[in-house]
Amino acid sequence: MSETKSEIKIEDLGYSEFFESDRSKLGLGGFPVARVIAEYKEAYRVKNENGEYLAKITGKQMFNALSREDYPAVGDWVSITDLGEERAVIHKVLPRRTMIKRKCSGKNEIQIIATNIDVAFVVESIDGDYSLNRFERYFAIANDGGIKPAIILNKIDLISKEDLESKISQIKDRFGDIDLILTSTVTEEGLARLKGYIGKGKTYCFLGSSGVGKSSLINKLIGRKAIKTKDIDLRTDRGRHTTTGREMYFLENGGIVVDNPGMREVGMADATAGIDNVFDEITVLAEKCKYVDCTHTHEPGCEVLAAIKSGRLDEGKYNNYASMKKEAEYYEATELEKRQKDRQFGKFIKTAKDQLKRYGHKDF
Numbered sequence: 001m002s003e004t005k006s007e008i009k010i011e012d013l014g015y016s017e018f019f020e021s022d023r024s025k026l027g028l029g030g031f032p033v034a035r036v037i038a039e040y041k042e043a044y045r046v047k048n049e050n051g052e053y054l055a056k057i058t059g060k061q062m063f064n065a066l067s068r069e070d071y072p073a074v075g076d077w078v079s080i081t082d083l084g085e086e087r088a089v090i091h092k093v094l095p096r097r098t099m100i101k102r103k104c105s106g107k108n109e110i111q112i113i114a115t116n117i118d119v120a121f122v123v124e125s126i127d128g129d130y131s132l133n134r135f136e137r138y139f140a141i142a143n144d145g146g147i148k149p150a151i152i153l154n155k156i157d158l159i160s161k162e163d164l165e166s167k168i169s170q171i172k173d174r175f176g177d178i179d180l181i182l183t184s185t186v187t188e189e190g191l192a193r194l195k196g197y198i199g200k201g202k203t204y205c206f207l208g209s210s211g212v213g214k215s216s217l218i219n220k221l222i223g224r225k226a227i228k229t230k231d232i233d234l235r236t237d238r239g240r241h242t243t244t245g246r247e248m249y250f251l252e253n254g255g256i257v258v259d260n261p262g263m264r265e266v267g268m269a270d271a272t273a274g275i276d277n278v279f280d281e282i283t284v285l286a287e288k289c290k291y292v293d294c295t296h297t298h299e300p301g302c303e304v305l306a307a308i309k310s311g312r313l314d315e316g317k318y319n320n321y322a323s324m325k326k327e328a329e330y331y332e333a334t335e336l337e338k339r340q341k342d343r344q345f346g347k348f349i350k351t352a353k354d355q356l357k358r359y360g361h362k363d364f
């Protein structure tokens, strides 16, 4: 060991009794553990008290993997063998405490965003296509993974005090006592509060659309420009993602943060449970519906519809609930059902095309 050995303890990286007890149960006591801090195409960067390694999974592990969820992801604790020269082999992923995942649109594949996360920061900027509904989508993903969500409203330098106040009260009306942190990386407002919010040894995941300022915020937390952010002058680059990979950073105050590429659309994955959590209010009302399988769309004796009518339930919230539920149910449909739906849709398109042709729309 060199004299400049860092003084990092494994607990500083987020390790706890939870993982340790599984490690012994799985008979992995003889192997060192490390945390996955970045994911590349066919390799991972892992870190423990002895340093960082470029790591690959064993062929056996790859062979045994049934789905994407069996592969390591950023945030995971893995057992490794140190191969020297900062290389390692990953044997096993220790059971996860929490997981943020989403369904890739169009594909029946799960994408793991990050694991073993304590708090999901849902970052939204007040410019661009600010939307209250989007918060709910992110909350559902967080709740589904057993993770507490919190809102960071960024770029508050771009609006007036009055406009900001009205945004805050909209958020409070809709989401009640959600933790809300207002920030600007330009004026540095709110950054001290954000730092104070982040606790030692806890892991925070930054989620949100591209360009809301996730990487800029993390750079401020780190105290230097560790991550590349979008250049303000490159207007032509709009819509392009600046961050392309997921990566974990360790803050001086002991907090751990994960930066993510912006999400173009927030898929609902299998977040049905998460949705009901987000919409607790609706779930509680639904218990009083006349029919147990009430869909709260047209049924007589529906308590949810009654609550909208009387103004006890926010209509925007209900509409968002309905569309998210539909989406999640679609994703949860079996592969067979999906294929049937696709086939039906294909038929429908074909018939429509034939008809249009007959009426002379040749370029359809």
Ligand SMILES: Nc1nc2c(ncn2[C@@H]2O[C@H](COP(=O)(O)OP(=O)(O)OP(=O)(O)O)[C@@H](O)[C@H]2O)c(=O)[nH]1
Pocket (backbone or CB within 6 Å): 154, 155, 156, 157, 158, 183, 184, 185, 186, 187, 208, 209, 210, 211, 212, 213, 214, 215, 216, 217, 228, 229, 230, 231, 232, 240, 241, 242, 243, 244, 260, 261, 262, 263
């Ligand atoms: N006015 C203002 N601009 C900001 C603020 N924070 C970030 N920006 C700018 O917003 C742009 C996007 O910031 P990024 O940090 O790259 O955004 P991101 O969320 O990491 O984006 P992706 O990596 O693409 O997901 C950059 O031009 C930043 O300089 C802020 O508080 N106020």
Ligand SMILES: [Mg+2]
Pocket (backbone or CB within 6 Å): 214, 215, 216, 228, 229, 242, 243, 259, 260, 261, 262
């Ligand atoms: Mg970024």
Ligand SMILES: [Zn+2]
Pocket (backbone or CB within 6 Å): 286, 289, 290, 294, 295, 296, 297, 299, 301, 302, 303, 304, 305
């Ligand atoms: Zn109902």
